[in-house]
Amino acid sequence: MSDNTPLEGQRLVVVGAGAHTGRAIARAASAAGAALVLAGPDPRRLEWTAAELSGSSQVLGLDLTDEQSIADFAGTLGRFDHLVSTAAIPANGPLRELRLDDIQRAFSAKVIGPLLLAKHLAGQVSQHGTFTFFSGVAAWRPAPQRTVMATTNGALAFLVQALAVELAPVRVNAVSPGIVDTGAWDGLGADKEAFLRGVAERNPAGRVGTPQDLVKAVLYAIDNPYVTGTVLHVDGGARLAA
Template sequence: MTASLKDRTVLVIGRGSGIAHAIALSIREAGGTVVVAGRDKEALAAAYDDPGITAEEIDLTDEASIAALAERLGQVDHVVSTASARARGAVGDLDHDSVLMSFNVKVVGPMFLAKHFAPRMPGDGSFVFFSGSSARKPTAGMLAVGATNGASTW
């Protein structure tokens, strides 16, 4: 059985392109209200030309930012996160901060999304957290991305 998204509010976290963009437009087409969120609220707002899609700011590396968005939005029915901060490059070129940023956005951030949004969801609410193909088959230059994606498949 497929639940209707009509009159439901869905928070979509990620860039204003690619998978996040396609998800947001599909939800709108199904009658849902969409809130898109990311680190650059203005860029997100510019990526959508639909009065049923509003843009908000969130930093998945900052629990206070996540909690503040949950407070501003109140109840949401579903949360989808495609966010990433990919630490790419050969092992010798990786730096500590970019690897931690990648891990925090893809693994730790979704945990805090659940912490702050689950209490505001109805019983049939849901979370969808995207990983990536490099979790199963990393390629050269994608070791940190693969490790982060693998850790995010919890």
């Protein structure tokens, strides 16, 4: 990141800061001079992120599947400038095997949770602040056993449009990643390299994404005052590939 960033002296909330993408955003934002609020359901993971930051940070518990947790979070948080949520609870698998409670949790993390964050925090964000949520390429490239993922990511894309109108002049956008090597694919073990190579070969950009690609997209959404109600596709063109 350059020294000229929109985050110097700003208070930034990162929901999902205990996981791969949220942690990368928190590290970059802290280095850029932001005061961080790290939010998520696992305080231990949030503390691990806090230990990696160069600037000030605050850890607050937050469960997006529970409106009371969101209301309590709002009551503790106070004023802030920007919020980024990378939260997701996947419910993948064959359609005939999907469980209602898993589907509902997926929607809570990706759609209902962001809606309730806006509901409870709209009065606390600065006038020229932003909300940035994470969608995903599955909405534009649905695949077998990813029906819930495609639907929740697509719903979020429409939610940011509606929120951008209702919360104006506060701006609301979404970042939609494709396959990004954040560490989330490490569980593939020895198969990871071949998987990522195959993705790169299919992508028009000729590579997979990096965490820095996502950081740049988030910074753009925060910094550009003429961008709202928009989905920023950071997928190497994967949604266009044959």
